[in-house]
Amino acid sequence: MKINQLKGGVILSYISMGIGSIISILYTPVMLRLLGQSEYGLYNLAFSVVGYLGLLNFGFNSAYMRYYSRYKVNDDVENIEKVNGMFLILFSIIGLIAILAGTLLIFNIETIFKKGLTPNEINTARILMMLMVLNLAISFLGSVFTSNMIANEKYIFQKIVDILGKVVNPFLILPLLLMGYKSIAMIIITTIITIITNYINVWYCLKRLDMKFKFDKFNFTLMKEIWIFSFYIFLNMIVDQINWNVDKFILGIFRGTAGVAVYSIGAQLNTYYLSLSTSISSVFVPKVNRMVASVDDNKQLTDLFTKVGRIQFIMMFFVLSVFVFFGEYFISFWAGSGYEKAYLIALILMTPVTIPLIQNLGIEIQRAKNMHKFRSIVYTIIAIGNIFLSIPLCKVYGEIGPSIGTAITLIIGNGIIMNIYYHKMVGLDIKYFWKEIGKFIPSFIVPVMVGVWFKSVIGIDSMAMFLVGGVVYSIIFILSIWFIGMNDYEKDLLIGPLNFIKSKVCKRVN
Structure with a gap:
C-alpha cells in the first residue's frame, strides 16, 4: 500500500502541478488585463510582505x-x-x-x-x-x-x-x-x-x-531539542523569503507597483519551475527519515540522491531549454505589452536555481541527519549579501537588477559551497552524482542545435511557429534523451505503468 x-x-x-500551471497560464492573462498592471503589482507586493510572516513556521x-x-x-x-x-x-x-x-x-x-x-x-x-x-x-x-x-x-x-x-x-x-x-x-x-x-x-x-x-x-526537554533542530531550518526559511520575496519588496520601495508587476511575472514562471522539482523529492521525505533512523548508510543515500537527481534533471533541463528557445514569444503573447523584461528576469532566476533543484533531496538528508546547521548559516550570510547586491542593482538596472543579485548568491551558495559540504561532511558522493548527471550531455546536443536553429534562424514570431517549434523540439528531445541519455531504471519508470495499463486493458478485452 x-x-x-x-x-x-x-x-x-x-x-496537481500540471493542472495548477495550466489554470494559471490561462487565468493569469485574464487577471492581468482585468486588474491592470498597478493592481496586479500591488497584489503581489502585499503577498510578498505577508509572506515574511510565514517565517513564524520556524x-x-x-x-x-x-x-x-x-x-x-x-x-x-x-x-x-x-x-x-x-x-x-x-x-x-x-x-x-x-x-x-x-x-x-x-x-x-x-x-x-x-x-x-x-x-x-x-x-x-x-x-x-x-x-x-x-x-x-x-x-x-x-x-x-x-x-x-x-x-x-x-x-x-x-x-x-x-x-x-x-x-x-x-x-x-x-x-x-x-x-x-x-x-x-x-x-x-x-x-x-x-x-x-x-x-x-x-x-x-x-x-x-x-x-x-x-x-x-x-516534554520541555524534547521541546528544546525540537527548537534547536528547527532553528536552523528557520534560518533557511529566512533565506528563501529573501531570495524569492525581497526583490519585490525592494522594487516596491524604489520602482513602485509597475516594477513589481513585471518582476512578478518572471518570478511566477520561476515558481512553476521550482514546483516541477519539489513534486518528486517531497514524497521521499518520510523514506529518507526512515533510512537515516534505521540504517544511515551513505552509499544507499547517495544512490537515492542520484536517482532522484537524474530524474529531476531530465525534466528541469527540458523545461529550461524550452523556455530559452520559446519563452520570449510566450511571455509577449501571454502577459501582453509592458512585460517584455519578464523573460530575462525568469531566465536569470531559473538557470542558477537548477543546481539546488536537482539536489533538493539533499536538504532532507541533511535534516534527517541533523546536519542542516551549516547550510542555514551559509545561506543566511549569502542572503544578506543578496540584499546589499540587489538594492544598487535595482537602482541601476530596474526590474532586472534584483534578479541578477539573487542569481549570483544562488551560484555561490547552492552551486559551490553546498556541493563541497555534501561531499566532505554529509557523506554524499558528489563526484559520482555529477558524473551521472554529465552522462546526459551527449543526448542534449541535437535538441539544443534544433532549438538554436528555431530561435536564431527561423524566428518565433507567431503562435503557429511557436506551437510547431515547441512540438518538433519536444519530440526530438524525448527521442534523444530516451535513446542516448536515460538508463534502464529511468526507462522502466515510464514503461512499467504503461505495461500495467496494457495488461489491464488486455484482461478486460479477453
Whole structure:
C-alpha cells in the first residue's frame, strides 16, 4: 500500500502541478488585463510582505516529520500522541503570533511604502494584508494535520484535495473579476477555500488516520531539542523569503507597483519551475527519515540522491531549454505589452536555481541527519549579501537588477559551497552524482542545435511557429534523451505503468 501511495503521490503531484500551471497560464492573462498592471503589482507586493510572516513556521513542519518518524519506527504510540499534542499547541501559538505581528505590520504599511505607493494603493494594500494574515494564521493551525498526512505517506488524499482547491479557486474568482471586483475579492475567495481544505484535512486525520493527541506532561526537554533542530531550518526559511520575496519588496520601495508587476511575472514562471522539482523529492521525505533512523548508510543515500537527481534533471533541463528557445514569444503573447523584461528576469532566476533543484533531496538528508546547521548559516550570510547586491542593482538596472543579485548568491551558495559540504561532511558522493548527471550531455546536443536553429534562424514570431517549434523540439528531445541519455531504471519508470495499463486493458478485452 505504501508503494502505491508513493507512486500515486508522485503522479498526483505532477497532475496537481500540471493542472495548477495550466489554470494559471490561462487565468493569469485574464487577471492581468482585468486588474491592470498597478493592481496586479500591488497584489503581489502585499503577498510578498505577508509572506515574511510565514517565517513564524520556524521549520516546525520538518521537525514534526523527523520526530514523528523516529517514534513511528519504534511503534511508540504514546510519544507519537505527545508529539501531536505538542505541535498542535505550537502551531496554534504561531497562528496567534502571526495575527499580532500582521496587525503591527498593517498599521505601519504607510511608513514602509510611502515613497512607492499612492494613498489609494496603501489603503487597498492594508485590506489585502489583513485578509492574507488571516489566511496564513488558518494555514498554521492546519499544519500539524497536513504534516501528519505526509508522515503517514497518505499522499493520494492530500493531493486530491489540493487539486480540487486549485480547480475551484479560479472558477470562483473569475466571475467576480468580470463583475468589476478586484484583488480584495480574490483574497476573500482564497481564504474561504483555505478554511474548507483545512477542515477536510482535519476530518481525514481524526477519522481515517485515527490521529490522537496528548497534552499532559509537556516534554520541555524534547521541546528544546525540537527548537534547536528547527532553528536552523528557520534560518533557511529566512533565506528563501529573501531570495524569492525581497526583490519585490525592494522594487516596491524604489520602482513602485509597475516594477513589481513585471518582476512578478518572471518570478511566477520561476515558481512553476521550482514546483516541477519539489513534486518528486517531497514524497521521499518520510523514506529518507526512515533510512537515516534505521540504517544511515551513505552509499544507499547517495544512490537515492542520484536517482532522484537524474530524474529531476531530465525534466528541469527540458523545461529550461524550452523556455530559452520559446519563452520570449510566450511571455509577449501571454502577459501582453509592458512585460517584455519578464523573460530575462525568469531566465536569470531559473538557470542558477537548477543546481539546488536537482539536489533538493539533499536538504532532507541533511535534516534527517541533523546536519542542516551549516547550510542555514551559509545561506543566511549569502542572503544578506543578496540584499546589499540587489538594492544598487535595482537602482541601476530596474526590474532586472534584483534578479541578477539573487542569481549570483544562488551560484555561490547552492552551486559551490553546498556541493563541497555534501561531499566532505554529509557523506554524499558528489563526484559520482555529477558524473551521472554529465552522462546526459551527449543526448542534449541535437535538441539544443534544433532549438538554436528555431530561435536564431527561423524566428518565433507567431503562435503557429511557436506551437510547431515547441512540438518538433519536444519530440526530438524525448527521442534523444530516451535513446542516448536515460538508463534502464529511468526507462522502466515510464514503461512499467504503461505495461500495467496494457495488461489491464488486455484482461478486460479477453
